[in-house]
Amino acid sequence: MGQPSADDFQQNMPRAQAPPMTQRRPAPNDSGANMRGAARPPMAGAGAPRRQPTGPNAQIKSTSQPLNVRPLTPGAQLRGNRYRLQELLERQDWLSGVFEAVWIGRDSQRGGQQVVICEVALPETASVMSQSILRTATMALANVGRHPRIPTLWDAFSDQGRSLFVFEPIEGESLLQRLRYTGRPLPEQEVIECCLQMTEVLDLLSQQSPQMVHGLIRPEHIIAGRNGSLYSLTNFSVMLAGGATQFVVGMERNRLSAYTAPEFVRGVVDVRTDMYSLIATAYHAVTGTVPSGLSGSIPQAQRINHAISSEFDAILTKGLRAVANQRYQRPSELRQDLLALRSVSSSLVSPGNTPAANSGANYTPPQPARANQQPQVAQRNQANFMPLPISLATDDPENEKVLLLPKPEDLPPMKQGDDRLSAALWLGAILVSLIILVVLSQHIGM
Numbered sequence: 001m002g003q004p005s006a007d008d009f010q011q012n013m014p015r016a017q018a019p020p021m022t023q024r025r026p027a028p029n030d031s032g033a034n035m036r037g038a039a040r041p042p043m044a045g046a047g048a049p050r051r052q053p054t055g056p057n058a059q060i061k062s063t064s065q066p067l068n069v070r071p072l073t074p075g076a077q078l079r080g081n082r083y084r085l086q087e088l089l090e091r092q093d094w095l096s097g098v099f100e101a102v103w104i105g106r107d108s109q110r111g112g113q114q115v116v117i118c119e120v121a122l123p124e125t126a127s128v129m130s131q132s133i134l135r136t137a138t139m140a141l142a143n144v145g146r147h148p149r150i151p152t153l154w155d156a157f158s159d160q161g162r163s164l165f166v167f168e169p170i171e172g173e174s175l176l177q178r179l180r181y182t183g184r185p186l187p188e189q190e191v192i193e194c195c196l197q198m199t200e201v202l203d204l205l206s207q208q209s210p211q212m213v214h215g216l217i218r219p220e221h222i223i224a225g226r227n228g229s230l231y232s233l234t235n236f237s238v239m240l241a242g243g244a245t246q247f248v249v250g251m252e253r254n255r256l257s258a259y260t261a262p263e264f265v266r267g268v269v270d271v272r273t274d275m276y277s278l279i280a281t282a283y284h285a286v287t288g289t290v291p292s293g294l295s296g297s298i299p300q301a302q303r304i305n306h307a308i309s310s311e312f313d314a315i316l317t318k319g320l321r322a323v324a325n326q327r328y329q330r331p332s333e334l335r336q337d338l339l340a341l342r343s344v345s346s347s348l349v350s351p352g353n354t355p356a357a358n359s360g361a362n363y364t365p366p367q368p369a370r371a372n373q374q375p376q377v378a379q380r381n382q383a384n385f386m387p388l389p390i391s392l393a394t395d396d397p398e399n400e401k402v403l404l405l406p407k408p409e410d411l412p413p414m415k416q417g418d419d420r421l422s423a424a425l426w427l428g429a430i431l432v433s434l435i436i437l438v439v440l441s442q443h444i445g446m
Helices: 006-011 128-144 175-182 188-206 262-266 271-287 310-319 331-339 355-359 419-445
Strands: 083-093 099-107 113-121 153-159 162-167 222-224 231-233
Touching: 083 113, 128 153, 128 162, 175 222, 175 271, 188 222, 188 231, 188 271, 188 331, 271 310, 271 331, 310 331
Parallel strands: none
Antiparallel strands: 083 099, 099 113, 113 162, 153 162, 222 231
């Protein structure tokens, strides 16, 4: 019997029960897949059967030969039973049978805490090309994950013919959720502040060597934190983080989301591509309409929502031009125009200037696992486990971030002594020195 194809993976996927989560996740939607690590908002007909992920990402069918690997399913255990998959959130198919799938999972070494696991399938995983892609992606994601607005990469390894990347879940509400809850476009100033914070993230990506791209920016991948004014960018494409643009050249435009830049299918993927997706996301947020139209012509935003200012409408129009050289070339250019529109009276704050941003207040705390939550699966053979070139495993939940300063207990003990006596001796020595200087100066003057 042959291996399951990519189509079988979608058709035969078991329907998992939704796990209890610490945040809210939008239901499947036409613009793409769900955000990472969130719980489903209340919906009409709550007793209806669960649907498989829908939209462009979930419906794509590979035109190439399927990879010679068995599909992962809910309940599968990875890395020596440390991680257990719970629910498939989204899947992005590229060319040559390459795909990325985002799962919700649990980490037994973190007390059953919820984690986000990105499954990456590359052809000939052990080849020099694939190993180079994985190594580059691991280093890039680990480096930018230190930023408070980007999920931290907690672990990276290979198992069961797949490469797995484990990220922290970001607690909050996506822009898509906000649009659905309110039933109307978001306020212009709120969208401007979100874009300002995202330009800081894109500027960081553009400064990486080699330059890094997100590749999948859209409303469900931008998450607002607890206070509603700090935003995080999630769901990075691991494949594009590894520089593997050869798997996107020649893709059909309808196999990508409406937020993807036109030049993407030609393999032209850089910071301008991400800025197009960010502005397309902003367009949807302030108009309530996905940025698409007949023959690729996107309607003017102000025609859809008359409350949009002419200045912001001009930014959206420039940012959504079909030719990359006619759009914003650098995040700093977009940021400068956005700053000119920021309301002086706005109560929103910029990331990095608040204690919450510096302390990681939006990180999801560990959650206890329920003993009967998932079906039992036979223990996997340890011989099938193969770590990636860079090990990022951490067993201590309190040490998930890179420490830039030593812990207090690691510092050498302070010497015991009488501080007042030492101060008096130093003061006396200074006074004696001053007297000697005065006497010498008077002697030289005579």
